Amino acid sequence: MVTVKATDKNLEYLTLDDAHVNPVLSRSARIVVERAQGSYVYDMNGDSYLDFAQGIAVNNIGHCHPAVVEAVQKQVAQLMHTSVVTHNKPYIELAKKLAEISPGKLDSVFLANSGAEAVEGAVKLARYVTGRPVIVNFRGSFHGRTIFTTALTTSKLVYREKYEPLPGSIFTMPFPYTYRSPFRGNEDACVKECLHQIDMMFKQLVHPDQVAAFLIEPVQGEGGYIPAPISFMKELRKIADKHGILLIIDEVQSGFGRTGKMFAIEHYGVEPDIMLMAKGIAGGMPLSAFIARKEITSKWLPGRHGSTFGGNPVSCAAAMATIDVIQSEKLIERAAKKGKEMQDALRAAVGQNPQVGDIRGIGMMIAVEFNEKDGSPSHDTAEEVAKKCFEHKMIVLTCGSHGHCIRLIPPLNVSDEDAKKGIDILEKAIKEVCK
Ligand SMILES: Cc1ncc(COP(=O)(O)O)c(C=O)c1O
Known part of the structure; x- marks a missing residue:
């Protein structure tokens, strides 16, 4: 989880959240989202994040269609x-x-x-x-x-x-x-x-x-x-x-x-x-x-x-x-086509990385599974990659029994440009973490 700076406008609400919201709720990104549109969420500072979590696969047609x-x-x-x-x-x-x-x-x-x-x-x-x-x-x-x-x-x-x-x-x-x-x-x-x-x-x-x-x-x-x-x-x-x-x-x-x-x-x-x-x-x-x-x-x-x-x-x-x-908007056909393109692009970019064990999925339900050097599931790598993505202003979630996979859940109507941007950020994050 990424923590905020003291000058951050999220801080006032995060402090209140810490005081009054049941701590059993675990969040993937420590920002307070004020508004969202399509593939992006915007925090209290007005900073935008490319959202490839979409409220855990809820906003299939993007935020606030x-x-x-x-x-x-x-x-x-x-x-x-x-x-x-x-x-x-x-x-x-x-x-x-x-x-x-x-x-x-x-x-x-x-x-x-x-x-x-x-x-x-x-x-x-x-x-x-x-x-x-x-x-x-x-x-x-x-x-x-x-x-x-x-x-x-x-x-x-x-x-x-x-x-x-x-x-x-x-x-x-x-x-x-x-x-x-x-x-x-x-x-x-x-x-x-x-x-x-x-x-x-x-x-x-x-x-x-x-x-x-x-x-x-x-x-x-x-x-x-x-x-x-x-x-x-x-x-x-x-x-x-x-x-x-x-x-x-x-x-x-x-x-x-x-x-x-x-x-x-x-x-x-x-x-x-x-x-x-x-x-x-x-x-x-x-x-x-x-x-x-x-x-x-x-x-x-x-x-x-x-x-x-x-x-x-x-x-x-x-x-x-x-x-x-x-x-x-023919989003089913788009999910099939764009999802395959995204998977292919990921395979070409990081498929050979020894810590990337598997890249899989159907349509726009895509996962990258990470291994330790000995081939066992790597929770830490997936966490680090998610953190790096966040630093590069993209939100992704992990999944898997060990939390060892990154899942990509973009909106089905994600633009070509944002689909590419998401894959580029993930590639960069994986290359930074899996050296
Ligand atoms: C496959 C599946 N079934 C059921 C649920 C439970 O849904 P909810 O969190 O809305 O109760 C989820 C939630 O992630 C899910 O992924």
Whole structure:
């Protein structure tokens, strides 16, 4: 973390923050952001930072997109809240829109406020309709910070330690992270071993008829921006079908155009039973959703789940505007093309550096993984690189079990110039740190 100088105008607020804001919140950059636009945030001094974190993959269309600002301003003057006391038009229109843009036959929507809430709701739905208790998750996953989603999260110890006892009936299987497995360079062998472990789970740990759902991120986010191999997802679908297990796909970080498809699961030719969305859904407004087939949700009786604030009209209006921008500005195609160019440029610039272990991702969900000289994951290198980027006025986040990866999450409409600038800064930072 970078500290500020005494003359810094951020200081007054940072002092107040230190006094009154719960210190459990850890920030990546110690600046106070006053305003933001597009790819940039501006601090109290008026200094600008190229933002390749975008509120952790929330502002997929950049900060304060004018179309979202306008939709919010219009809606806020008309209707802010009804909860489930009545129906409201923005909720219904958004549900219809999400059904249109979701893969396969997913057509029945529940709106909530955060990613974790969407996960919780989906787990309740899966348990209710299957009558089965167990959720199978995958090592390296991140699904949230409520007590149940903490139990489902295995990306890093900091999210779990000292919270035991955590809820049970969760079985954690290995995720095919080929690079950090004994099968580096052999994806097929890694997938085979992960599938074998699922088979062994059914023989040693839990009968498949007790499993309500598999819960998986098609591209692990906090775990290190790791796309699951296509063969693995296809096999998981088959195993789920064989045993009547629901497949819950967590698109909270990978959704809304980020990977060069509206949802990452579209890269796999696999249809989810339940799909989770949040983050990029509403251009910065708080909103999340899960969608399933009506044939599943019709078994969930009224009143078994709900939310006071979930799907408030202002967030729904923001989501409609956001989806419209993603579609009309062709940002999905842009994420695919520009993301590939950025990855290629990074590979050419730093791919040969011995401390750069892996450069990967899909679309604009890109990670650079760092190694120590002995090949082990290097937290310190990733931290130093993030710090250097900040000194060069760019904000990036780390990810991975050791915090050993830098992730790039630019807005999908980042200009060519700013995309190049971001890659140039990262290249410079890596060359300064990994000499
Ligand atoms: C894949 C995934 N699922 C769920 C969540 C939880 O979302 P929230 O922080 O909105 O509760 C996150 C947050 O980073 C996430 O990346």
